[in-house]
Amino acid sequence: MKSRLSNLFYFLGCVIALWVILTYRGIPDYLLPTPQQVGVAFVQQPTLLLSQAAITFSEMALALLFGVGGGVIIAVAMASYVWIRRLLYPLVMASQVIPVFTLAPLLVLWLGFGIGSKVVVAALILFFPVCLTLFDGLCRVPQQWLDLASTLQASRWRCFWQVRWPAALPFFFSGLQMAVILAPIGVVLGEWVGASQGLGYLMMQSTARMETATSFAALICLMGLAVLLSGVVQGLRRYFLWPTG
């Protein structure tokens, strides 16, 4: 843990040093503000940044709830019933052929400028990795574990909850890790296409007004949210997954 933290500090130190060097090489403020200017943006408008971050975070949380929930339900249904697999698997795969970027304006048109369109855009993006990895995990449970449950005459329900689900958890967490990284992308995409609040909206507005320092501050907030969610998933993973030895 200590070494991971020190690695993170080394990395951040290198990024800031490179940033300072670039800004002192004569790049104008409106293209690349100095770290000090970004710091000032944080100090001068903490309420604005926090309130916009809270909106974006709630959109991300809702998108995760619906995207992950939907992914889990469809994966479980496909793994449990052959007819559902035959029906839904091609649809799930085909859904990824259409880029969500092209759907975002339509979703804003249908669902309005409120939180709903952002949640749906992000949920559509992060649903896929969760669904596919969990489905894969549920189908790849070692046969010997299933055989044991079968010889003990476990019911289908107990076999699912006590064997297949825990066995598929490593796959699920891999999908969830990807989902929390994709969630900010989906939410910001929705905010860029049409919104009146949120970090994506703030970045668009401040960039248009040449307030690049505020745009950078919003970007850093967004990264912070993604890191926070990723940390939560890592914690859950450590708690729920068994060590591999």
Added chain:
Amino acid sequence: MLGFEEVSFSWSDQRLLQDFSLIFAEGKTTAILGASGIGKSSLLQLLAGLRPIERGRILVERSQIAWMGQQDQLYPWLSVVDNVLLPSTLTGQSPDRRHAEYLLEKVGLAHRLSVKPHQLSGGMRQRVALARTLYSDRPVILMDEPFAMLDAMTKLRLQTLTGKLLKGKTVIMVTHDPAEACRLAEEILLLHSSPLAVTALAAPLGKPPRPADDLGLLTAQAALLTRLEAYEISSE
């Protein structure tokens, strides 16, 4: 009654059993010997209901069967004691933790109750599997090369322990090892195949002499090997 009645079964487009009948001796340990790929494990899987048959009848009450595979089949997310309790938890019965702890004590693992399987050696893991098999308290035990992946000394210790703890139960054990068959079994069957199908494939080699000591075991093993060789020559 435990066995097969005119059973036909194919696996991967290959006919393994054709109208095959065999009744196992109850209350005894039967070892099944035979070359790799001949269908020894398939026989056990059919008895356990893990593979569907095409024709015939499997004479067994599935609720009476306990399974012990080549691999220990321990669930890595459960502790040792919870793995032993699986026959209860997987069937919705209330788990008897005290009994599970008693059985783990019997197999010498009383001090490792709450550790996870990855923290155990191969021999310890197989002992947990043995405790789980005993916990299920079923009269018929099917063992598919249960000690094949263990080193010689651990194998020897576990064979002795298994022989002691499973006494009186009907044990059907698949093995490659004639010494293991001599050590544990009261009946030994040899499987051999015909070119197209395995028909009437059990050649009862009868009761091996009970090995009283190491010399007795060696003698029994030598006698069995001689009989296996004689059988192979006569069937060529």
